[in-house]
Amino acid sequence: MQLKIPLSLVTASLLFSSMLKAEDYISVQYLKYDESGNKVEISAPTLEINKDFGTDYRLNATYISDVISGASPAFTDTSSGASGSGGAALLLKDIEKKYFVFDDKRDSLATSLTKRFENRDELTTGIGYSRENDYKALELSTSYLLWSDETHNRSYNFSASYMFNDILEACGNNFDCDKSTGSDIWNTSNIINIQVGITQIIDRTSSVGGSVFYINEHGYLTNPNYNIVRNNGTNPTLENESRPDNRDGYGFLVNYAKQINKKITSNSTYRFYTDDWDIDSHTVDSNLYYEYNNKLLLGFGLRYYLQSEASFYNGAKDYFTTQTYASSDDRLSSFHTVTYKFNIDYKITDTFSYNMGLNYYDQSTNLEATYITAGFKYWF
Amino acid sequence: MCKYFVLLSVLLIFTGCVKEVKPWQKAVHAKPVMKEGGPNSLLNKFEQHIYFSKEATRAGSGVQGGGCGCN
Numbered sequence: 001m002q003l004k005i006p007l008s009l010v011t012a013s014l015l016f017s018s019m020l021k022a023e024d025y026i027s028v029q030y031l032k033y034d035e036s037g038n039k040v041e042i043s044a045p046t047l048e049i050n051k052d053f054g055t056d057y058r059l060n061a062t063y064i065s066d067v068i069s070g071a072s073p074a075f076t077d078t079s080s081g082a083s084g085s086g087g088a089a090l091l092l093k094d095i096e097k098k099y100f101v102f103d104d105k106r107d108s109l110a111t112s113l114t115k116r117f118e119n120r121d122e123l124t125t126g127i128g129y130s131r132e133n134d135y136k137a138l139e140l141s142t143s144y145l146l147w148s149d150e151t152h153n154r155s156y157n158f159s160a161s162y163m164f165n166d167i168l169e170a171c172g173n174n175f176d177c178d179k180s181t182g183s184d185i186w187n188t189s190n191i192i193n194i195q196v197g198i199t200q201i202i203d204r205t206s207s208v209g210g211s212v213f214y215i216n217e218h219g220y221l222t223n224p225n226y227n228i229v230r231n232n233g234t235n236p237t238l239e240n241e242s243r244p245d246n247r248d249g250y251g252f253l254v255n256y257a258k259q260i261n262k263k264i265t266s267n268s269t270y271r272f273y274t275d276d277w278d279i280d281s282h283t284v285d286s287n288l289y290y291e292y293n294n295k296l297l298l299g300f301g302l303r304y305y306l307q308s309e310a311s312f313y314n315g316a317k318d319y320f321t322t323q324t325y326a327s328s329d330d331r332l333s334s335f336h337t338v339t340y341k342f343n344i345d346y347k348i349t350d351t352f353s354y355n356m357g358l359n360y361y362d363q364s365t366n367l368e369a370t371y372i373t374a375g376f377k378y379w380f
Numbered sequence: 381m382c383k384y385f386v387l388l389s390v391l392l393i394f395t396g397c398v399k400e401v402k403p404w405q406k407a408v409h410a411k412p413v414m415k416e417g418g419p420n421s422l423l424n425k426f427e428q429h430i431y432f433s434k435e436a437t438r439a440g441s442g443v444q445g446g447g448c449g450c451n
Contacts, residue, residue, distance in 0.1 A: 029422045048422050126444050141444040153401055203399045205408050216438040251383040255416045265413045273437045280442055281437040289413040330434050373423055
């Protein structure tokens with residue numbers, strides 16, 4: 001007994017010193033994403049820096065640079081080879097969905113500063129900026145982590161963000177735009193995102209978390225790169241798709257993490273989402289981690305996603321007549337996806353680790369994608 | 381009925397099953413694999429971005445996520 005008490009104190013102090021150790025690191029990751037049929041290909045190098053200043057402040061910065069190339073689907077008049085123009089007489093048999101080649105580049109920078117208070121509550125404020133050829137976004141966010149008591153077994157989290165989006169509607173894609181005199185238009189939309197959550201430690205090896213969220217998008221929510229076929233009794237025409245200018249979505253998420261034994265840990269999440277575009281979705285994301293030893297960590301993941309279609313979606317070329325809102329974007333259709341994930345993390349020293357991942361994404365709309373990740377993390 | 385079952389389950393978790401865990405008993409909870417989203421935050425960001433650009437729903441995994449033109 002006399003020996004046990006000092007040992008416990010030593011263990012506790014060692015554990016604390018490890019838990020309170022500054023999380024200063026640099027992480028470099030690379031993503032290569034390939035869709036089947038060469039539809040979309042993405043290369044994305046990424047850099048993340050995390051730096052603690054004393055025990056009260058933490059700064060995090062992430063920079064992502066995506067190079068995107070591929071093909072986007074659109075209805076096309078195959079008799080002329082063009083994607084058509086509003087009002088022109090077409091024959092339904094000549095209209096087909098074809099893929100148009102595009103290239104884009106995205107630069108995204110996000111930073112956040114966390115302030116820890118005396119009771120270890122945390123206030124985090126963040127700002128992010130993202131830019132593509134046809135899209136710009138500025139995002140402001142804040143969150144507050146509140147510990148419910150001194151044991152720190154339960155915490156509450158309150159988060160909110162506001163995003164300002166600028167979306168380019170190119171005259172070349174716009175059927176209402178006069179190609180000889182018209183010009184590109186920058187449209188705007190905004191997104192409000194609010195989330196309230198709770199995390200509870202159940203025992204020494206398991207914890208549960210839950211949150212509710214609300215998201216509102218308003219402004220120009222139409223995708224300027226997508227078109228539809230309308231047929232109101234005369235000849236079919238190719239026109240811009242049109243979506244409502246407001247969307248309210250909400251739902252909840254639960255997470256359960258459990259160390260099954262000293263080597264195996266499971267971490268699973270379920271999310272329910274619903275919105276006023278009539279889209280509901282269910283997501284189950286389950287991950288199993290196997291710690292082979294202190295250096296090697298293997299991760300196996302399986303994600304299942306199920307979505308219902310938007311009220312104004314239809315993929316057929318002979319469906320839309322005079323509807324105000326209409327879209328043939330397959331991402332608004334009813335489908336399910338399965339993602340298989342595998343990751344290896346190898347810690348070479350106490351301050352350096354490598355990681356590699358192989359993932360396969362299978363969507364029931366005939367979309368398949370493989371993405372690999374590779375990178376390293378250095379603690380300083 | 382279903383929602384009451386969920387509520388009941390949550391209440392059971394938060395009242396009956398929870399054991400007080402002392403700070404020095406939280407070694408497992410300090411592990412990155414116990415974090416929601418997994419041990420590598422950047423890989424999680426990659427994943428969320430792919431899902432967000434290929435599916436019609438988002439939100440739930442934090443409020444800071446960025447956006448995309450998503451052709």
